[in-house]
Amino acid sequence: MNEYVITAENLTKSFGDFTAVDRISFEVRRGEIFGFLGANGAGKTTAMRMFCGLILPSSGKASIGGFDVYRETEAIKRNIGYMSQRFSLYDDLTVQENINFYAGIYGMSRKAIREKSAPLLKQLGLEAERNALVGSLPLGWKQKLSFSVAIFHEPKIVFLDEPTGGVDPITRREFWQMIYEASDRDITVFVTTHYMDEAEYCHRVSVMVDGRIEALDTPGGLKKSHGAASMNEVFLQLARKAKRKGD
Amino acid sequence: MKQFINFIKKEFIHIFRDRRTLFILIGMPMVQILIFGFALTNEVKNSRFGYIDLSHDELSQRLVAEMDASNYFEAAAEFADRDEMEGAFRKGRISFGLVIPDDFSGSFHSTGGTKVQLIADASDPNIANTLVNYATAVIQDMAAGASQGLQIPYVIRPETRMLYNPQLQGAYNFVPGVMAMVLLLVCTMMTALTIVREKENGTMEVLLVSPVKPIKIITAKAVPYLLLSFFNITSILLLSVFVLNVPIRGSLVLLFSESVLFTLVSLSLGLLISSATASQTAAMFISLVGMFLPTVMLSGFMFPIENMPLPLQIISNLVPAKWFYIIVRSVMIKGTGLAIVWKETLILLAMLLFFMGMAIKKFKLRLA
Amino acid sequence: MQAIRIIDIEKSYPLKKGKTEALKGLRFDVEEGELFGLIGPDGAGKSTLFRILTTLILADKGEASVNGLDVVKDFMKIRRQVGYMPGKFSLYTDLTVEENLNFFATIFNTTVKENYHLIRNIYEQIEPFKHFRAGKLSGGMKQKLALSCALIHRPKTLFLDEPTTGVDALSRKEFWELLRSLRAEGITIMVSTPYMDEASLCDRVALIQSGKVMQIDTPEGLRNTYGKRLFAVKGPDMLHTLQRFRKMPAVEQAYPFGEVLHVVLRKDAPPFRMPEDVEASEIAPDIEDCFISLMHEHE
Incomplete structure (x- = not known):
């Protein structure tokens, strides 16, 4: 059985003479929580977009959930979930309508949606808000709901782009608990964040600098190899090497 | 003052850096004029015409041959009578008809004057009008040729009859119409958009929390579009005069002053829209639906106001473009002066004061 | 001023x-x-x-x-x-x-x-x-x-x-x-x-x-005004360790904090004995601990 759900080999993306992502190689195991760190403009977003099948790489190889990023982007999109701080749910649809809409996109039947959404709403404590507009929910609830919706169709991998920005510390932790639970169900979690304490929650962390992966290890391993007390220090050491300042 | 000039400079940078929009702003009026202008001439090339020749002699056949030889017409069929011709019109086989009476050459040679009847399908009035003009020209050319060497200047007098739309409007309508449309689009929509964009970016908050007086912000935003409109007016007029041969019979100074007046009205409408909206999408929507459509529909440019139901006629009075359109048509095509258009000018002036006053009153010193 | x-x-x-x-x-x-x-x-x-x-x-x-x-x-x-x-x-x-x-x-x-x-x-x-x-x-x-x-x-x-x-x-x-x-x-x-x-x-x-x-x-x-005892705890499996601590009566709150768990004891907590199979040390609170504690009190 192939344990790796994400593999990248010398994956590169150039825009003109600017190499946004420069020969990155790594693997992510099934059920792993993989932290994808990097300074603004290090190339994280471009790499993420390649993995989600939104842009084609310039060279190198990568497969997501066993599907090739060049030829099988449609299959990739069916097998992943995506959530970001900027784009999550429709404010002018109700909680249930949002669930129906996203699950519908992934071809889930009405019956399956109905059966799954009841326990989900119960778990989130949103039963009473089922028919409330998402826009009226507090940000923290929205983010949790948004994550649940992203994994509603049981994708192999879920990509989270700064999922906890601006969320209060308690909700942030509840959010991470949900990430752990997803990982327990063998959903692979690929996450970017600017909260360095969150990097510690990941099984493994990579740090991108100027389009390359400068370091990749468990948080413990990284701290040890960099002689640092926290992931924050590790990050600062690595990010200082950057030459690039533009996006 | 330096502050103000720098502000305007910044606005120009915004305009010039956004190449695509700039291209549309400058190119659109020219393209519109050219399209409107050449849509008229292009369509007329090789129009199919039918004829009834009751005279059947050398002169009448020469007339048909000359028509056929010209770029504008192509002989499609000869008919025995009017019913047959009417049928061909209905089926759309021909768009132009020529009826040559039986005494055509007779009266030409004896009295020096003769008649032909031109029949045009005026369901598209502009084309019909142009066809008639061309046919007239062809006939007159031929008449001049035929009368050469003869002592009496022979004249063939065409008698025209318009089918389907007897009250045909002038063909030059579109120049004043396009001017109104372009000025409104550039001034109203672009001014509204540029201010709302600052709201969306959060830069408006910084500008408000600076010592710059709100009136300066507004004016600085408006000046570049005023100048751009000037450029557009000039390019439209130049194209009209030199490419489309539309005359400017009245005073150029008056024409420009009236245009500036209308530009200012449009600008204040743009400012008004910008203070009432918070997103570029909303500003665009209001500009298009609230300003642009009424201008096209109710200014008299596309559809004659006198044919509209009374409620629409009354509403059309609120459309600034209607008054501007009347003014430009009078000054440009009829060559009238302020003595004739003072009433319309006064109406525009009143609108300007009203909208500008509203805009300044509504421009918020705060966010909410 | x-x-x-x-x-x-x-x-x-x-x-x-x-x-x-x-x-x-x-x-x-x-x-x-x-x-x-x-x-x-x-x-x-x-x-x-x-x-x-x-x-x-x-x-x-x-x-x-x-x-x-x-x-x-x-x-x-x-x-x-x-x-x-x-x-x-x-x-x-x-x-x-x-x-x-x-x-x-x-x-x-x-x-x-x-x-x-x-x-x-x-x-x-x-x-x-x-x-x-x-x-x-x-x-x-x-x-x-x-x-x-x-x-x-x-x-x-x-x-x-x-x-x-x-x-x-x-x-x-x-x-x-x-x-x-x-x-x-x-x-x-x-x-x-x-x-x-x-x-x-x-x-x-x-x-x-x-x-x-x-x-x-x-x-x-x-x-300084935090006023509660706070421990940094490291266990073999974070998720299970967390759930274990949350069930303890003396524990007011337990939540992940970077690589460790933070365990907050109730002010009126009965004498508490830290389980021996985890690494634990009593620590001074971070601002985030203060915030979490205050949010808890205000709810």
Whole structure:
């Protein structure tokens, strides 16, 4: 059985003479929580977009959930979930309508949606808000709901782009608990964040600098190899090497 | 003052850096004029015409041959009578008809004057009008040729009859119409958009929390579009005069002053829209639906106001473009002066004061 | 003298689609020359307070003054004296770095040269990119440029609404170093952030949540008034260790904190014995622990 759900080999993306992502190689195991760190403009977003099948790489190889990023982007999109701080749910649809809409996109039947959404709403404590507009929910609830919706169709991998920005510390932790639970169900979690304490929650962390992966290890391993007390220090050491300042 | 000039400079940078929009702003009026202008001439090339020749002699056949030889017409069929011709019109086989009476050459040679009847399908009035003009020209050319060497200047007098739309409007309508449309689009929509964009970016908050007086912000935003409109007016007029041969019979100074007046009205409408909206999408929507459509529909440019139901006629009075359109048509095509258009000018002036006053009153010193 | 006075400010207004943002009676002062932090999550009311203080919106109730000037009556005077960087401020992305700076200098009737010493630290970092369009800069650089623009007229008081949101850890650190150096210039700075770790860099902070101030103190003071025993715990399996601690009666809260769990004991907790199969040590609270504890009390 192939344990790796994400593999990248010398994956590169150039825009003109600017190499946004420069020969990155790594693997992510099934059920792993993989932290994808990097300074603004290090190339994280471009790499993420390649993995989600939104842009084609310039060279190198990568497969997501066993599907090739060049030829099988449609299959990739069916097998992943995506959530970001900027784009999550429709404010002018109700909680249930949002669930129906996203699950519908992934071809889930009405019956399956109905059966799954009841326990989900119960778990989130949103039963009473089922028919409330998402826009009226507090940000923290929205983010949790948004994550649940992203994994509603049981994708192999879920990509989270700064999922906890601006969320209060308690909700942030509840959010991470949900990430752990997803990982327990063998959903692979690929996450970017600017909260360095969150990097510690990941099984493994990579740090991108100027389009390359400068370091990749468990948080413990990284701290040890960099002689640092926290992931924050590790990050600062690595990010200082950057030459690039533009996006 | 330096502050103000720098502000305007910044606005120009915004305009010039956004190449695509700039291209549309400058190119659109020219393209519109050219399209409107050449849509008229292009369509007329090789129009199919039918004829009834009751005279059947050398002169009448020469007339048909000359028509056929010209770029504008192509002989499609000869008919025995009017019913047959009417049928061909209905089926759309021909768009132009020529009826040559039986005494055509007779009266030409004896009295020096003769008649032909031109029949045009005026369901598209502009084309019909142009066809008639061309046919007239062809006939007159031929008449001049035929009368050469003869002592009496022979004249063939065409008698025209318009089918389907007897009250045909002038063909030059579109120049004043396009001017109104372009000025409104550039001034109203672009001014509204540029201010709302600052709201969306959060830069408006910084500008408000600076010592710059709100009136300066507004004016600085408006000046570049005023100048751009000037450029557009000039390019439209130049194209009209030199490419489309539309005359400017009245005073150029008056024409420009009236245009500036209308530009200012449009600008204040743009400012008004910008203070009432918070997103570029909303500003665009209001500009298009609230300003642009009424201008096209109710200014008299596309559809004659006198044919509209009374409620629409009354509403059309609120459309600034209607008054501007009347003014430009009078000054440009009829060559009238302020003595004739003072009433319309006064109406525009009143609108300007009203909208500008509203805009300044509504421009918020705060966010909410 | 107090640079900023806030007396029982209340404000509520509808945002889009039924959501309301509200301030429920805020009252505090900021001293002259202080670097004051407003710490709280999105929707706590930070931006609303900033807009009231920068005279952009009016409060429903209460009074406020900036540099001794009333935010309602003297709003034009205030506008001349303050610098403001709104939350979603993104400069003019189609203007170059230099053009942005020059523009903001002229609207404040000054020049880049006049107060160059204030922005020199920042400007030297962005100078190599001065012909770049601002839209091409990375998040951290953009925020530094925006700060320069807000500083260019040497404001007495500076309002920075979430300047470091979405910015990477290194740029955030550099940004805070800049703020510390400005404080040395005697400029009063009020800055908001959702990142709790930045609180320790302020002179004083207000922890706010749902339009209410939960506590105002120095970072040190916040930690000292925590008043509960806190342990950092490391177990073999974090998720299960966490669930185990949450079931213990003496434990008020247990939550992940970086690589460890933080376990908070009840004030009236019975004698507690730490299980022996975990690594545990008693620690001093972080600002984030304080925030979590306060949120708990306020619920």
